[in-house]
Amino acid sequence: xxxxxxxxxxxxxxxxxxxxxxxxxLCGISMAIGAYVALVGFSESFEDSWMRLYTSSGTDIxxxxxxxxxxxxxxxxxxxxxxxxxxxxxxxxxxxxxxxTPEVNAIVFGWLDDTYEFNSLTFDSGGKFxxxxxxxxxxxxxxxxLNKKVGDTLDMQGSTYTVVGIYHGGTALEAGAxxxxxxxxxxxxSTQGKISGFHVRLRPAPAGESADHYLKRAQAQIExxxxxxNAQLASDRASNNxxxxxxHAVAWGTSAIALAMGILGIANxxxxxxxxxxxEIGILRAIGWKSGRVMLLIEAEAAVLGFAxxxxxxxxxxxxxxxxxxMPKTNAFVSxxxxxxxxxxxxxxxxxSGLVAGAYPAWRGSHLxxxxxxxxx
Amino acid sequence: xxxxxxxxxxxxxxxxxxxxxxRIEALRGVDLAIEAGEYIAISGAxxxxxxxxxxxxxxxxxPTSGQVLFNGKPLDHIGLDEYRAxxxxxxxxxxxxxxxxxxxxxxxxxxxxxxxxxxxxxxRAETLLVEMGLEHRLNQYPNELSAGERQRVAIARAxxxxxxxxxxxxxxxxxxxxxxxxxxxxxxxxxxxxxxxLIIVTxxxxxxNAAPRHIRIRDGRIES
Numbered sequence: 001x002x003x004x005x006x007x008x009x010x011x012x013x014x015x016x017x018x019x020x021x022x023x024x025x026l027c028g029i030s031m032a033i034g035a036y037v038a039l040v041g042f043s044e045s046f047e048d049s050w051m052r053l054y055t056s057s058g059t060d061i062x063x064x065x066x067x068x069x070x071x072x073x074x075x076x077x078x079x080x081x082x083x084x085x086x087x088x089x090x091x092x093x094x095x096x097x098x099x100x101t102p103e104v105n106a107i108v109f110g111w112l113d114d115t116y117e118f119n120s121l122t123f124d125s126g127g128k129f130x131x132x133x134x135x136x137x138x139x140x141x142x143x144x145x146l147n148k149k150v151g152d153t154l155d156m157q158g159s160t161y162t163v164v165g166i167y168h169g170g171t172a173l174e175a176g177a178x179x180x181x182x183x184x185x186x187x188x189x190s191t192q193g194k195i196s197g198f199h200v201r202l203r204p205a206p207a208g209e210s211a212d213h214y215l216k217r218a219q220a221q222i223e224x225x226x227x228x229x230n231a232q233l234a235s236d237r238a239s240n241n242x243x244x245x246x247x248h249a250v251a252w253g254t255s256a257i258a259l260a261m262g263i264l265g266i267a268n269x270x271x272x273x274x275x276x277x278x279x280e281i282g283i284l285r286a287i288g289w290k291s292g293r294v295m296l297l298i299e300a301e302a303a304v305l306g307f308a309x310x311x312x313x314x315x316x317x318x319x320x321x322x323x324x325x326x327m328p329k330t331n332a333f334v335s336x337x338x339x340x341x342x343x344x345x346x347x348x349x350x351x352x353s354g355l356v357a358g359a360y361p362a363w364r365g366s367h368l369x370x371x372x373x374x375x376x377x
Numbered sequence: 378x379x380x381x382x383x384x385x386x387x388x389x390x391x392x393x394x395x396x397x398x399x400r401i402e403a404l405r406g407v408d409l410a411i412e413a414g415e416y417i418a419i420s421g422a423x424x425x426x427x428x429x430x431x432x433x434x435x436x437x438x439x440p441t442s443g444q445v446l447f448n449g450k451p452l453d454h455i456g457l458d459e460y461r462a463x464x465x466x467x468x469x470x471x472x473x474x475x476x477x478x479x480x481x482x483x484x485x486x487x488x489x490x491x492x493x494x495x496x497x498x499x500x501r502a503e504t505l506l507v508e509m510g511l512e513h514r515l516n517q518y519p520n521e522l523s524a525g526e527r528q529r530v531a532i533a534r535a536x537x538x539x540x541x542x543x544x545x546x547x548x549x550x551x552x553x554x555x556x557x558x559x560x561x562x563x564x565x566x567x568x569x570x571x572x573x574x575l576i577i578v579t580x581x582x583x584x585x586n587a588a589p590r591h592i593r594i595r596d597g598r599i600e601s
Contacts, residue, residue: 002499003516005482007489013477283473286437287487287534288462370437374473 011300014273025269026309032255032262033313033350038320039251041342045335047244049173054234056170057117057199060215062237063090063222063229064197071096071191073198075182077226081198084225086218089201091115094185094194100156100178104145104328108156108178110185116201126150126165131181137165141175145328154178159188172325172335200231259353262309266357270302274365281365282373291366298362299355306354310347314338317346384449385410386574387434387542392443394429394597399441403429405597406443413541416568416575418588423580426597428546431578435467435544436460462490466535468564470547472527474519480530481506481515487537505533509563525556532563542574543567549584561587 015022054062063081065073071094081090094110111117113131121128121137129135136154138146143166148154152163161180169175186192200222205214215233222231238244274281284294317338324334392407403426411417421427432438433445436457445452452460461467474483484502493501506515509529519527528548535543545564549557561584568575577584585591593600 002503003479003481004495004499005478005485005489006495010478010482010486010489017477279473280475283469283475284486285458286435286461286467286473288458288465288490288538290458290462290490293490371432374437374469 007297008300008304011297011304014277014297015301015304018273021269021272022305025265025305026312028265029262029306029309029350029353030312030316032258032265032353033310033346034316034320035258036255036349037314037317037338037342037346038324039255040345041317041321041338042324042334043244043247043251044339044342045337046173046247047239049171049335050241050244051235051238052171053173054199054238056120056174058120058201059117059199059234060202061200061218061222061231062197062234063200063226063231064237065229071189071194071196073195073229075193075195077229078198080225081200081222084221086202086214086221087200088203089116091117091199092182092195092197093117093199094182094189094191094196096185096189096196098156098178100142100146100154104142106142106176106178107173108180108185110182110195111179112182115199117199121167124166124168126163129164129179129181132183133181134159134161134184135164136161136178136180137167138163138179139169139175139177140166141169141172141331142178145176145331157188172331176331197229259349263353263357266302266305266309266354267360269305270298270358270361271364273301274298274361277365278368278373278376281368282370282376285368285370286374295362295366298365299358302354302358302362303351304354306351306357307347309354310350313350314343314346384446386413386415386448387411388446388449389430389434390444390446392430392433392445393441394426394433394438395441402597404433404440407594407597407599409592409599411574411576413574414568414572415590416565416588417577417590417592418585419576419578419592419594420580420582420585421594421600425594427578427580427594429597430594431544431546431576434576435465458490462487463538464541466538466540466543468528468531468535468543468545468548470550472519472524472531472551474527474530474534476519479516479518480511480522480526480533483519483530484533484537487534491538493538501537502533505536506530509533524552525559528552528556528560529563532567536567536571540573542576545575545577547579548577549579549581557581557584 075092078090078092081087091112096108098106098108100106113128118128124140129137138148148163150163150166154161154163202218205211219231223229281294318336321334321336324330325336388410389407392404394404395402407430419427419430433440436452447455447460447464475486481502484505485498488498503515506512509532511526511529514522514526522530549560552560564575577588579585
């Protein structure tokens with residue numbers, strides 16, 4: 001059967017003639033897409049982990065000051081909050097980020113031993129701690145990293161705590177955390193009487209009132225009862241806290257730089273390719289190819305580079321996340337799960353990067369004078 | 378009978394082409410009419426303007442002044458790309474095949490511009506290469522072909538969209554005498570069989586004199 005030449009086949013053959021250059025360009029764009037996949041994937045899964053932290057415990061509203069990391073809310077407001085009619089449970093809490101060992105970081109939570117948030121934890125061994133006692137419970141991932149089991153002790157900033165339980169975390173964030181009595185955490189961080197905020201579970205919405213309306217009403221009631229504090233929906237808190245904002249900013253910033261470099265790599269390859277094929281472009285124009293078709297051919301080549309770079313980049317990104325998830329310093333914050341939406345976004349960005357990178361070389365190639373192009377050496 | 382039917386197939390009127398802001402005059406007012414089905418040789422010394430005339434006839438370049446008409450219509454009214462794609466076949470001295478494509482794929486390239494479907498493209502390319510005696514070389518790359526074979530692939534490519542005019546710029550310039558003779562027989566055979574207009578630019582007197590109509594160009598003007 002006679003060999004059929006297709007437009008995309010022609011584009012691919014043009015790329016494949018300079019295999020080394022094409023492969024090196026692919027490496028560049030795949031590293032850029034890999035960085036995007038890994039970093040943005042990480043920041044999105046980080047946000048998702050925060051969300052699950054709230055939803056798994058049944059928290060509807062977080063009551064905090066504006067600064068997420070401050071531990072400056074008076075614990076004495078607990079009674080006032082619990083007296084708000086819509087509030088079913090109000091749990092004062094502290095959280096902080098600590099270096100447990102030079103290699104292991106963890107989020108440390110301070111809870112009361114009767115908080116409703118224990119209901120969502122499943123213990124692999126042991127059980128919950130008791131107020132006023134130097135006890136901690138560890139997420140299973142952290143316990144594994146630290147090689148701790150129930151009955152062992154854990155040193156944190158000069159104080160020693162007994163591990164009384166190992167719980168199963170639904171997310172890397174939960175599984176990599178330490179939870180300890182609120183009073184012990186206040187002593188440890190010299191914040192007696194102060195908390196980071198309250199986690200609130202609301203009473204069921206009255207019949208006939210929509211969930212949205214009820215949540216807004218509850219926010220208003222809580223803020224009226226506790227002037228100066230913000231009652232934020234758990235979903236807003238998960239996506240708008242400073243940890244997540246920082247993760248998003250770093251991810252997008254670094255990815256943007258990597259993508260810019262990848263785009264420059266493709267642009268350089270395409271510009272060189274167009275220059276080298278000046279005479280061929282002249283031939284195509286001479287045999288009737290319109291300038292738009294020449295432009296389309298060069299853009300198709302750039303898009304193929306982008307697409308292939310995207311496929312490879314997803315592999316690179318997933319591999320990077322997998323490596324990070326194996327490292328004790330980072331595994332508490334990293335998930336290897338990548339959403340289909342994120343993968344689709346990555347492919348769209350990869351192909352768009354190719355198209356942007358190919359735009360100028362394509363324009364230049366398509367505007368060559370056929371006669372001048374044919375004379376080109 | 379309309380004006381267009383009465384008009385020559387190709388006509389140039391007062392054609393001038395200058396370069397370098399007018400300092401170089403390649404063509405200095407050329408008038409020429411070519412009827413459909415003619416076989417014409419254009420000859421002249423290097424720099425005489427013969428290739429410039431061919432490029433202007435082929436819509437590869439635009440004149441500084443004057444007009445090129447195809448069937449009575451100025452080329453810019455037809456559209457240069459459309460004109461080159463559907464009415465013309467180009468044959469170049471250096472063959473200008475695309476090195477990454479097989480012979481049969483090279484012949485299909487012009488058809489990508491005219492919307493011919495993939496299977497028809499492949500079949501037509503195969504038919505043309507068989508016609509050129511290259512049935513055993515369909516899947517060879519240009520660097521695997523002899524000079525004569527490459528030029529035959531280039532001719533097949535020029536015929537791909539069934540043009541009415543074949544323009545050949547020094548088609549035997551890179552061939553030895555035996556292959557040159559074969560090439561001329563092939564081109565004139567195609568011209569007669571298909572009733573096409575064949576315009577050959579050459580600096581070789583033997584080839585020019587063999588054509589029924591011979592136009593000599595000197596210093597940008599038609600001499601005879």
